[in-house]
Amino acid sequence: MPTLPRISILIPTLNAGSVLKKCLTSVQSQNYPSDKLEIIIADAGSTDNTIKLATDFHCRLIKNKLLTGEAGKAAALRAAAGDYVCLLDSDNILPTSDYLQKTLSPLLSDKKLIGAEPLSFEYRPQAGFIERYSSLLGANDPYAYYCGIYDRFSQLSLKWTGLTLPTIDHPDFLKIELQPHASHPTIGANGTIFRTSFLKRMLGKDQYLFDIDMINRCLKPIYFAKTKNTIIHSFCESSISKFIKKQQRRIRDFYSFQQYRHHQWSSYQNKTFGFALYSLSIVLPLKDSLIGFYHFPDPAWFFHPLACLLTTLVYAFSWFQIKIGLSTNLSRNTWHQ
Numbered sequence: 001m002p003t004l005p006r007i008s009i010l011i012p013t014l015n016a017g018s019v020l021k022k023c024l025t026s027v028q029s030q031n032y033p034s035d036k037l038e039i040i041i042a043d044a045g046s047t048d049n050t051i052k053l054a055t056d057f058h059c060r061l062i063k064n065k066l067l068t069g070e071a072g073k074a075a076a077l078r079a080a081a082g083d084y085v086c087l088l089d090s091d092n093i094l095p096t097s098d099y100l101q102k103t104l105s106p107l108l109s110d111k112k113l114i115g116a117e118p119l120s121f122e123y124r125p126q127a128g129f130i131e132r133y134s135s136l137l138g139a140n141d142p143y144a145y146y147c148g149i150y151d152r153f154s155q156l157s158l159k160w161t162g163l164t165l166p167t168i169d170h171p172d173f174l175k176i177e178l179q180p181h182a183s184h185p186t187i188g189a190n191g192t193i194f195r196t197s198f199l200k201r202m203l204g205k206d207q208y209l210f211d212i213d214m215i216n217r218c219l220k221p222i223y224f225a226k227t228k229n230t231i232i233h234s235f236c237e238s239s240i241s242k243f244i245k246k247q248q249r250r251i252r253d254f255y256s257f258q259q260y261r262h263h264q265w266s267s268y269q270n271k272t273f274g275f276a277l278y279s280l281s282i283v284l285p286l287k288d289s290l291i292g293f294y295h296f297p298d299p300a301w302f303f304h305p306l307a308c309l310l311t312t313l314v315y316a317f318s319w320f321q322i323k324i325g326l327s328t329n330l331s332r333n334t335w336h337q
Contacts, residue, residue, distance in 0.1 A: 004032065005108075007100060008082030008196070009039045012064060012072025016090035017049040019234060024057040026094035026232075032101060040079055042072035066207060068253065073209035077199060086193045087211065093232035094191070095122045103193050106173045106225035114215075116173065116225035117192035119160055120153040121233055125298075128238030132300035133307065136292060140235050141250065142285075142308045143315070144186055146275045151185035155296040156288055160226060161185040174226040180219055187224060188212050191231035208260050240310075247311050251318045276316070279308035 009027055013020060027039060039059040043050060044067040054061050062079050064072040069089070077085060084104060094100070107113050121135035138154030139145040145154065148162020163185060166177040178184055188194075188211025202214040215222065236242045278284050285305035292301040 004036055004101075005083035005104075006036045006038070006081065007032070007104070007193070008076075008080035008085045009037065009088055010042070010073055010076035010080065010085050011039065011059075011088045011090055012042045012044070012069040012076065013046060013050050013054075013090050014044040014064075014067065014069075014072075015046045015048045015050060017046070017053060019091040020050055020053050022093050022234075023088060023090055024053060024059070026099075027088070028057060029097055030094065030100050031097045037100075038080070038082060040076040042076040042079075044068070044072060068208065068257075070208040070210050070253075070257070073211075074203060074207055077196075077203060077209060080196055082196055084193050085196050085199060086191065087189055088191060089189065089233070091234045092190055093122075093234065095230055095232050099191070099229065099231075100193075102172070102229045103191065103227050106170070106175070106227060107193065107195065110175070110223070110225070112223045113175070113225050114198045114222050115188070115192055115194040116227050117187055117190070118152070118229045118231045119174065119226045120230045121190075122230035123296075124232065127234065128236070129300040129303055130236040130238055130240070130243055130307075131234050132298055133303045134233065134235045136296055136298060136300065137304070139186075140233070141247070141311065142279075142304065143272075143275055143311055146278060146308075147271050149183065149186050151187045156292040158295065172228055174228075176224050176226060178215055178218075178222050178224055180216075180221065184212060184215055186212050188214060190233050206260065208257060210257075210261060213261055240306075243307070244310055244314060247314045248318060251315045255318075255322050272315075275308070276312050279305075279312040282309070285309075 011023065024039065039057065041054040041059045041061050042064040043061060044064040051061065060079070062075055064075050073087060084107065086100065103116050103118065106116050121138065123132065123135045134140045136155045137145055138152040138160065139150035144150050151161055153160040163183055168175040199214060202217045203209055236246060282305055285308045289301040289304045
């Protein structure tokens with residue numbers, strides 16, 4: 001095997017024992033030299049079996065005192081010794097033993113690329129209906145899909161993003177150009193590999209690593225690879241209550257950490273009212289469910305109207321609470337994956 005660079009796998013955790021074993025097993029099953037891999041777990045105070053799993057899999061364990069996943073990624077990045085870092089969530093699974101090599105390959109052949117991530121979510125027919133829905137939609141948040149900033153191939157639009165980006169189609173990946181001060185897809189999570197030097201430079205002294213924000217800090221065009229492989233994200237599985245909780249955490253964190261953000265989310269706010277009308281109509285999301293079902297038959301598509309409606313209600317209720325002065329922070333004391 002040719003000499004390969006060292007990769008640091010960065011995984012933030014908080015009571016992730018229910019999903020972490022599959023994630024770590026998939027990492028250790030990679031056909032990549034074990035002496036070139038380090039797994040860094042940034043834990044926010046788990047009280048379940050997360051720490052035991054990290055120890056059993058010989059991970060490097062560090063404390064995440066600021067609790068959030070973004071703070072955990074920042075802490076893990078500062079501890080990383082690899083030439084490249086792979087950002088994994090605890091509910092990610094690498095679907096093939098050559099995942100790291102396939103995703104890393106464009107970065108080794110093209111020095112202009114700063115990162116690479118899979119083009120699609122892996123579709124697993126035996127998975128829970130919310131995981132299947134998200135993998136088919138190409139997004140975990142229907143609002144991101146509506147805004148066109150999703151970053152995985154969608155069986156609804158038959159595109160990997162709703163944005164128009166300069167793209168060169170290579171046999172194994174798409175080379176895309178991202179301009180400063182422009183709209184970008186929500187790239188950077190779920191198995192993304194970055195050059196460590198780039199990510200550390202963009203993070204600077206910040207305590208939170210918001211994936212897409214790292215790209216928005218660039219003052220000149222950058223190049224990114226969308227590799228023609230997949231990543232598993234066992235997002236919510238079949239739990240509607242977990243979906244609601246994750247949407248609630250998403251919107252609360254958005255307002256809580258605005259001062260640390262560099263992505264121009266305000267540019268999408270004019271679409272919020274349109275998304276609310278779209279969701280409340282029921283008919284329009286149902287129409288998209290039927291289109292998606294036509295493209296890829298799976299009854300999971302019919303979660304789409306409910307997913308849109310729940311997202312609108314959760315986002316609106318949280319916004320109202322914030323406007324009347326209630327706390328924006330969502331307690332993580334009882335958080336479980």
